[in-house]
Amino acid sequence: MYCKKVLVVSILLAAMPIAQALAQTTEASILPASTSLPATPLPGGSSDCGHGFLSRLADAYREDAQPGDSSAAAPARRAMESPFDSQPFPSSEWQLGGVDSPIGVPDTNSRYPLETALGCTRLGQWMQRNRIETYGWINPSVNLSTSSFTNYPLSYQTRPNRVEFDQFMFRIERLPDTVQTDHIDWGFHVDNLWGYDYHYTTMKGVFSNQLLNHPSTSQPLAGKVYGDDPMIGYLDMYIPWIAQGMQITAGRYLSLPDIEAQFAPENYLLTHSILYTVDAYTNVGILTTTKLTNQWTVQLGVHGGDDSAPWNRSSRASLQACVRWVSASNNDMLYPCVESYNGDKQTYNNLQEFVTTWGHRFSRNVHTLTEVYYIYVRDQPGAPEGVPGYPLGEAPDFPVGNNPAYGVVNYFNIELDANNMISIRNEFYDDVQGQRTGFATRYSSHTIGLTHWVSQDLEIRPEFRYERAYDFPAYNDGKKNYQVTALLDAILHY
Template sequence: MSKKVLSFALLFALAPAEQAMASAERAASVTEVTPSAELGDVAPSAPTAESADCSRGFFSRLAAAYREDAEPADPNAPAPARRGMDAPFSSPPFPSSEWQLGGVDYPIGVPNGNAQYPLEKALACTKLGHWMQDNRIEVYGWINPSANLSTSDHTNYPLSYATRPNRVEFDQFLFRIERIPDTVQTDHVDWGFHFDDLYGYDYHYTTMKGVTSDQLLNNPRPNSALNGKIYGNDPMIAYVDFYIPWVAKGMVITAGRYLSLPDIEAQFSPNNYLLTHSILYTVDAYTNMGVITTTKLNDQWTLQLGLHGGDDSAIWDSTSRLTAQACVRWVSKSNDDMLYPCVESYNNKKQTYNNLQEFVLTWGHRFTPDVHMLTEVYYIYVKDQALATDPSQSHAPNGVPGYPVGEAPNFPLGRNPAFGIVNYFNVQVSPKAFVSIRNEFYNDEDGQRTGYATRYSSHTVGMTYWVSPDLEIRPEIRYEYAYDFPAYDGGIKNHQTTALLDAILHY
């Protein structure tokens, strides 16, 4: 762990020196160019980028790629073709340029917008790199450390993911390899796949029962903010895609383990407007395993139908239950409004591991291309928590009004409900930065989701600043309050204030 942190610090420390060396090398490489008329009108060849100079070694090309990415982008570069309405936002600085749609890498008709990150550039001179480029296979990822200062001493929960207070944390090392199907064209079937492996503290939240879950569930840590090994690994995304252009305006069939569909937020740091997550997001579904279809009916309407094995349970685990999933997304013709109602999961079975019944509605509104907001509301419940079949499940909440911490009675049989609403107001302040304001109310009626039967509110302000296309910095400040029970710092405080900072280095 210390070696990873040291390497990260060295990379930042050497970045200015690398840029200075790059400037010196560019200055030294300037030569006189004879006008083409004097050379029989033979056009001079374009200079080769240092990252594409195959006479250099791999690490030299990698360093050159970071230097080149720090240079201004070409403002006249042509936009890739797309089939549908224009993108409503700019990305960067926003996490995405598209209206929300879960279950697919990009909405149908939207081209692959991934940048070619330094690792891919450095690999381009190798046989493996050539083969990957020829087959449209991409490999990249990021490193994400954070630091926080908190008024709590033992735990920041239900704040996530920075649950351990007053420390530097290694949140995510993410490795991704994928092939994105071309859904802009309509003349042939295409295919793709997506595999993500996550290492870091954030595995505490992403783990699926039956997929490397022993490191979380079978490692009790009574004196830590969360049970489980401090740092763990989760192969959290693994699916294949099939694109069929002749069904309506195009259909994508996705099979495997994929992210839960409806949330504004996502498990991956670069996909979020803020460093921390809402309480609403912290305690709902994370990943599903099953099959889902995404069908573009026209530019305004997209339909999603699927079956999965229950929230956060692998289909081969005893806690899995066959579960229905259905969502529809509507975008106005003006591109200024979006509605995304979604039945994330419904099977009407009793609680096992995280057998949620979840119903979600998201509304997005664009005031201008630089200003938009997103609002999500949901109702979720589990059935008969006190009869849960999984031994890792508690049958009693940590805190209920009128009882000391740890002495509350069992959850009542029947529905144990919770509902919440969260709003994001997002303002682009420059081509490299945006500010996001998040306000939230959450009611955990029986304490089944957070462990405390109380109402919450949270209020967060943060900024994302792109130092370069490969490096994001995100400062944030957050205040939250529990109205009916002291749910913070392990059940001893009603409120919590946290200041945080993280960095996302793409590779």
């Protein structure tokens, strides 16, 4: 365990100066002092098949630390212009869940070092010919907290005052070409996550024994400290002749709404809102995403319930439906969703969830996103940990009927330059009966964070957060009514 801590600390402390040094020193000795570093690989670099795989991998990181080629032509689109810059923002598109990108948007994934290094191999060349991409990231973090036992309901950095290995992610995918309209295309997406964050993403019936069959009183969350979750696995079929294009997705996919995402690089901030922490994560089902016009997209689907595999007895067949509207000016977006509805009783996480997100762009450099939701379960068994008027652990059982929660969260996002952005998040959450967080109380949380891109392959994210519970001391396992945290993480793409 000590060695793991030393390794993660070393990554966090060394990543920034190493990448900066690479950017400053790459091949500098062979260039005149007045010459800027080239954007394309130098001879003998990652494209030199005379070098071994590890040498090409190191060369790819060094080349990515150089300035990019801003003159490269943008790929063709069959959609409105992207409203934001990515980087520094985590996405350049308005929100649309369940698909890798909106219909009509080209594949703009960066080519990360693993793919570059594979380019000289038969496997890598076969993958390139067939538009199959593979990449991922390593994501450690460190936090300081006023709590001593648990940071919950802050996520995912639940264990206070420690270094954590949050995510080791491996992805392989083929994105359907939804820009063209002359033929049916297909795709697939497979993600595997290992790390502490599996505590939140695990679906019952999919390796869930790691979490559910290992109770612990010495840790803030039950389950093994580190675990594995094959989070995503689905097939896509794109049919261009239905409206302006329909994409059919079948398998395990991310829940549709929410500003935030399960994967570290896809978030504006390091930590997550309380609203996001306690709602749905993934579904297994069939989803259709249909582009009616550039402004209107409709999604309809059926799945086996939130965070429950269809083959598990906790699963309940559920409907989902969303509509996304974008204004003609591209300055506003509205995305109302019924994420899950089946009208049945509570099982593992049988949520009835209704969500709306509104986005507004003040300029290409400044935008805001606001999400509101109402969720409930029916006939929740058991009792919450804390209710006003009762000592901790002595609350009465949940009342029969609907057990609701309400939340609203706002993100205000500012691009400082091509490598830096600031995000400010303010949130109010009302867990009316304590069904979602374990405490029947109102919460607020206030967070500010910076994302700094050291290079295309490395992000550093410092963050400061203050939160409060108003009706019951919900923090540090029911001992405090507030919490202050300072955090830092690194995302190293490969």
